[in-house]
Amino acid sequence: MPNNQFKKGELYSFVTGKASTAIARRLQKKFNTATLNLTIEQWSVLYHLWKKDGISQQELCNATFRDKPSITRLVDNLEKLKLVKRVPSKSDRRMNMVFLTPEALKLQEQTMELAEETLNEALLTVPADKIEVCKEVLQIVYDNLK
Amino acid sequence: MPNNQFKKGELYSFVTGKASTAIARRLQKKFNTATLNLTIEQWSVLYHLWKKDGISQQELCNATFRDKPSITRLVDNLEKLKLVKRVPSKSDRRMNMVFLTPEALKLQEQTMELAEETLNEALLTVPADKIEVCKEVLQIVYDNLK
DNA sequence: TTTGATTAGTTGTTTAACTAACTATATGCC
């Protein structure tokens, strides 16, 4: 009986991701309070562009763990908000390279601060070594299923 | 500096809940493969009704961590699938009590097995004591933010 | 060099989440 940790009544939170939902909601509220007109999903795309600007939509799919239609529409909406710009690739005309606008660069510091703040609130009272174990387990779960 | 575990580049998975998303997707695929015409969100409502049948929509909101409009529509769709039935409360005419149909009772065993199977796949190779720590941390995160 | 398969991205449809505004019933206070 390998890893049969989940008798009825315990598996629910794991499947539904109550914790990460709570974190995302809290961060969204902070964005709204700061009148940042930005969804968490849009922020997650910007997050990867701040790390590396000018990547293809396919690379954004891999980075954000979303499918192609989701990225198409997120980039659509980010373009409407004038936070990114699609630039057709010259080497491969099937590809769009997605670039940040100056507007988007301005958002990085403030939103990252709110994200760190949110995680600090979430993990207040949790000892550092337990956080490490938790991060490790979640990474393994992801690797096991992806 | 309380709990400043999250230097750039580490906070992303925590906020986006990549692990729980992966679990939910895997379970949804299992449902689809078994031609169970059921979403994970619908299943999460049935899950609580299997534990306690005939509860109000508000109780379902609390149990599933969803807001009222979400539950209204989930119950709408579950009614269309003939898996639940709204029954107006006699003691308080504002309330609907939500009851499982015989159809829905039949789904319990099979779907719970698929859910356990999914979690076993996710947690394969993770030692039991680390799973315990992880569950504990996620519960604290939830309590800190709710 | 043409044909067949693969890759990048878009569009359409259904389900769900969130916010705000709304109706109807119940409760509590004067």
Place this chain on the structure above:
DNA sequence: GGCATATAGTTAGTTAAACAACTAATCAAA
């Protein structure tokens, strides 16, 4: 008893996810 407030649920509008079907460009192999 009557009025203010709170509670249960619904409706409307926007954003997003999953899936399938599609177009256009590229690549590979005969």
